[in-house]
Each structure stands twice: as C-alpha cells, then as structure tokens.
Amino acid sequence: MSRIAYVNGRYVPHREAAVHIEDRGYQFADGVYEVIAVQGGRLVDEEAHLRRLERSLGELEIASPMTPAALKSVMREVLRRNRVHHGSIYLQMTRGVAPRDHAFPAASVTALVMTAKRLRVQAPETAEDGVRVLTLPDNRWGRCDIKSISLLPNILAKQRARAAGAYEAWFVDRAGHVTEGSSTNAWIVTRDGKLVTRSASHAILNGVTRQSAIRLAKASGLALEERPFSVPEAKAAREAFITSTTSHVLAVTEIDGTVIGNGKAGTFAGKLRKLYLDYAGGSGARA
Numbered sequence: 001m002s003r004i005a006y007v008n009g010r011y012v013p014h015r016e017a018a019v020h021i022e023d024r025g026y027q028f029a030d031g032v033y034e035v036i037a038v039q040g041g042r043l044v045d046e047e048a049h050l051r052r053l054e055r056s057l058g059e060l061e062i063a064s065p066m067t068p069a070a071l072k073s074v075m076r077e078v079l080r081r082n083r084v085h086h087g088s089i090y091l092q093m094t095r096g097v098a099p100r101d102h103a104f105p106a107a108s109v110t111a112l113v114m115t116a117k118r119l120r121v122q123a124p125e126t127a128e129d130g131v132r133v134l135t136l137p138d139n140r141w142g143r144c145d146i147k148s149i150s151l152l153p154n155i156l157a158k159q160r161a162r163a164a165g166a167y168e169a170w171f172v173d174r175a176g177h178v179t180e181g182s183s184t185n186a187w188i189v190t191r192d193g194k195l196v197t198r199s200a201s202h203a204i205l206n207g208v209t210r211q212s213a214i215r216l217a218k219a220s221g222l223a224l225e226e227r228p229f230s231v232p233e234a235k236a237a238r239e240a241f242i243t244s245t246t247s248h249v250l251a252v253t254e255i256d257g258t259v260i261g262n263g264k265a266g267t268f269a270g271k272l273r274k275l276y277l278d279y280a281g282g283s284g285a286r287a
C-alpha cells in the first residue's frame, strides 16, 4: 500500500507530494509543526497538541488554515488513507507561498502539509537499558516555547549526540542548567525520590508528554518539583529520563559518560513509563 500525504487540500501519493519553491517554510523555516502519537487508532492528547499548535501560530502571527474541527477530520482521513492505527501524524503549517522577502507578505495563504507513519517499535531492551545523553551549550533562540520548524540547532545537537553514540543531546543554558533535549524534555529523580523537570517558560518546549507525565505523576502521589537542575546534579541523580511523543518516558542511564544510578532504567522512570503507556493506550488519552 502506498503512503498518502495531505498537501494544501489534496491527498497525494507520498512520493509525489511537493510544495512550491517559494513556500516560506522552505525558504525561511517560517512555520510551525506538531507530531501527535496514534495509539489504537486514537490521537494521543489531541486537544493539547491542537492547543499548542494554535498558540505557536498565534505567537508567529500565522493564520490558522482551518478550524480545529476541520483539522481533526483531515487528520483522521490521513490516518484512514494510510491505515495507521499505531504510529504518528506530522502536521506542518507555514506562512505560505510568496516572493522571497523577509517581511511578511501582504497577503498569504497558510500552507498545510500532513503525513502519517506507522510506529517504529522501540526495542524492549532500550526501555530496560535506557539511553545515553550528551550535554551541549544551548545555542537556540529565546522562544523555544514555539514549536517552530526552524530546528537547525536541534538537528546539529542530535547529530553530535548520534556521532558520539548517544541517543539524545541535552541543551545547557549559560547558568549551567539543563533546558531540554534536542527533541525531548529532560527530567531527573533526586536521591530522596523527587521528580524534577524544568518549569515551562520561553526556554523550553512545553512538551505535551511532559504535561501528561506531570499530571500522572501527581495523580499517583509521586513528589514533583518544576525547577531547573544543573549537569552535576543530573550526573549525581538517582535516575534521569526524557519524555516526548515518540520516546514516551525513556530512562537516561549515562550523561557525558557518567553512569546514572546502577546503569539500568530505575523504578521511578519505569513506573512513570508504565503510567504513561497505560494512559496513552487507554481512554484518558482523549483529553
């Protein structure tokens, strides 16, 4: 079965899907995106993703191309045409096509592209063994809360991590505090068993998985603090982990070569991972 993409009102074969060379997303990275997980045919935390999308669009003064209801129906059609029950949907909106000029065009039509793909199953040993993280200076702009398609520092950081045999790079701000990963949010567990993750601000993307994990942790009585933490604190932590739509809750067992805890996924990360997977696969994910 061939994959189908949605491109500006049309469903087209994925291999033929294309946008105009003067799309401002292509020329200026002038756009926003979302990645939403699909579990058992349902979009996990759909409302929260759509709220963040609206917010990103608003911050960049890009007009929404359709109502949330219409967007939801296109997403379902993309999933249906691609027969995706477990996987993810990618949607991208840009300021549209206009002759190249840095300033906004007087009139533009927001461009919308959507693709869906089936789940790449995470090896069970990855969850058990956890992953390695490399720390790097945070060289991004001051509005990391906007889910912009402008991801050059993020892709360079991820590549540096991968080249060093690590799964993720954690960005570190000038004060020495971890902001977040290149495509994930960063967490630690203190020696006395408190979950710690940086509070939402312009310095990080407020991950939808992060928000759900916070809710689930609180509901199950886990102690939680939203505050910055330093690299030495992370290296000395009882556990560390990351959250994102595609990584869910994933243990970090090495930071810059320092083994965290006993080098295996810890009990807190394991518990939160289970809570999250149950939630994402269950009816709660509709909220």
Ligand code: PDD
Binding pocket: 035, 154, 180, 181, 182, 183, 184, 185, 205, 206, 207, 208, 209, 210, 243, 244, 245, 246
């Ligand atoms: N990445 N921080 C950054 C910089 C991200 O790009 C992401 C998501 C997250 C986690 O957000 P969420 O829990 O809403 O997925 C944090 C997506 C998955 C991506 O770029 O593919």
